[in-house]
Amino acid sequence: MYPILVVGGAGYIGAHTCLDLASRGFLPVTYDNLSTGHDDFVRWGPLEIGDIRDGARLDAVFRRHRPIAIVHFAAQSEIGRSVADPLGTFDINVGGTVSLLAAAERAGIDKLVFSSTCAVYGRPQASILSENHVREPINPYGRSKLMIEEIIDDLGRLKGLQAVVLRYFNAAGADPECRIGERHDPETHAIPLAIATALGRREGFTIFGTDYDTPDGTAIRDYVHVLDLAAAHGLAVEHLIAGRKGLAVNLGTGTGTSVRELVETVGRISGRGLSVVEGPRRAGDPSMLVANNQLARDALGWTPRHDLSAMVETAYRWHASQNR
Numbered sequence: 001m002y003p004i005l006v007v008g009g010a011g012y013i014g015a016h017t018c019l020d021l022a023s024r025g026f027l028p029v030t031y032d033n034l035s036t037g038h039d040d041f042v043r044w045g046p047l048e049i050g051d052i053r054d055g056a057r058l059d060a061v062f063r064r065h066r067p068i069a070i071v072h073f074a075a076q077s078e079i080g081r082s083v084a085d086p087l088g089t090f091d092i093n094v095g096g097t098v099s100l101l102a103a104a105e106r107a108g109i110d111k112l113v114f115s116s117t118c119a120v121y122g123r124p125q126a127s128i129l130s131e132n133h134v135r136e137p138i139n140p141y142g143r144s145k146l147m148i149e150e151i152i153d154d155l156g157r158l159k160g161l162q163a164v165v166l167r168y169f170n171a172a173g174a175d176p177e178c179r180i181g182e183r184h185d186p187e188t189h190a191i192p193l194a195i196a197t198a199l200g201r202r203e204g205f206t207i208f209g210t211d212y213d214t215p216d217g218t219a220i221r222d223y224v225h226v227l228d229l230a231a232a233h234g235l236a237v238e239h240l241i242a243g244r245k246g247l248a249v250n251l252g253t254g255t256g257t258s259v260r261e262l263v264e265t266v267g268r269i270s271g272r273g274l275s276v277v278e279g280p281r282r283a284g285d286p287s288m289l290v291a292n293n294q295l296a297r298d299a300l301g302w303t304p305r306h307d308l309s310a311m312v313e314t315a316y317r318w319h320a321s322q323n324r
């Protein structure tokens with residue numbers, strides 16, 4: 001069983017990726033400081049507790065497990081917090097990634113899969129975003145991810161690093177067996193907040209903005225099932241192990257969903273009405289983010305298999321199973 005170091009493997013997308021890697025015959029070794037992750041999410045391989053900014057700890061973990069590739073999720077990924085604390089965000093995201101890449105270089109590991117985001121594109125200049133869309137992030141979170149992409153590019157040219165950069169759109173859904181799911185605190189994402197409202201755990205769901213230039217006036221996003229994201233990481237690892245070249249790809253379904261459509265879907269699947277309030281726009285939110293995913297299909301052989309109903313169904317089941 002080839003070990004793969006999954007950095008941030010105790011988090012939402014990282015834990016689902018560990019499940020996918022194990023199903024492909026790899027041993028996912030999680031490295032995580034548990035700042036937003038959960039030790040009970042680490043079920044398919046060992047957990048090494050540590051911070052990505054701790055080079056000596058990373059060296060010890062590389063020596064102990066001898067991974068053949070790294071999948072890197074660890075980040076401060078709340079946009080609002082990145083605006084309130086840009087330096088803290090750059091420290092974890094950029095400083096932490098430099099520390100991780102330096103340890104990887106010391107250990108002779110040249111294969112990396114990196115979690116990027118559609119936030120690197122900034123304000124969309126097209127209705128469907130391709131990878132060659134201009135990258136002009138509008139918040140420190142997106143900028144930190146762009147900086148890391150640029151560092152990875154330089155290491156590719158100068159040091160032979162082979163990296164697959166995955167730009168996710170909006171992750172949603174959960175493991176259908178409810179072993180792992182989305183557990184963020186505070187929760188800021190639309191689907192878990194709408195579900196919490198349907199479950200009676202929140203007073204109401206606020207739609208942030210009803211005056212966007214979209215058919216129903218609410219913002220449109222490309223929600224992609226976390227199991228499909230996880231599969232893309234498994235394919236990216238296999239791509240690199242097969243000796244294929246690094247690249248950067250979008251991961252979205254190519255289908256846009258408005259906030260109103262999302263709320264309707266949560267209402268239909270939960271069978272419960274949810275109280276909805278219309279509020280102002282949230283600062284920094286673009287009106288529409290939808291992926292062109294052709295490159296991921298062609299280069300990685302990736303196909304998103306789950307639709308919005310499957311995302312909301314599995315997320316609903318997960319949240320209902322949590323006693324909170």
Ligand SMILES: NC(=O)c1ccc[n+]([C@@H]2O[C@H](COP(=O)([O-])OP(=O)(O)OC[C@H]3O[C@@H](n4cnc5c(N)ncnc54)[C@H](O)[C@@H]3O)[C@@H](O)[C@H]2O)c1
Pocket residue numbers: 007008009010011012013014031032033034035036037038050051052053072073074075076077092096115116117118167168169170171172
């Ligand atoms: N959730 C989304 O919709 C989305 C969209 C685009 C990109 N992303 C990116 O995907 C990645 C994973 O997102 P997620 O939603 O699973 O987040 P998450 O917070 O659930 O997972 C991040 C994990 O990294 C760990 N971590 C954070 N800082 C660390 C540090 N300094 N050292 C070691 N471990 C550390 C956390 O404890 C956590 O387990 C992030 O890089 C995020 O920016 C997420």
Ligand SMILES: O=c1ccn([C@@H]2O[C@H](COP(=O)(O)OP(=O)(O)O[C@H]3O[C@H](CO)[C@H](O)[C@H](O)[C@H]3O)[C@@H](O)[C@H]2O)c(=O)[nH]1
Pocket residue numbers: 077117118119169170171188189190191193205206207208209219220221259282285289
């Ligand atoms: O209570 C809420 C929460 C969200 N929304 C709306 O629902 C949509 C989705 O919002 P999320 O917070 O679920 O997701 P974002 O699109 O803001 O963020 C996602 O995409 C970002 C890139 O733009 C980052 O990568 C981030 O990590 C990732 O979660 C947005 O239009 C938002 O305004 C509401 O109307 N009400």
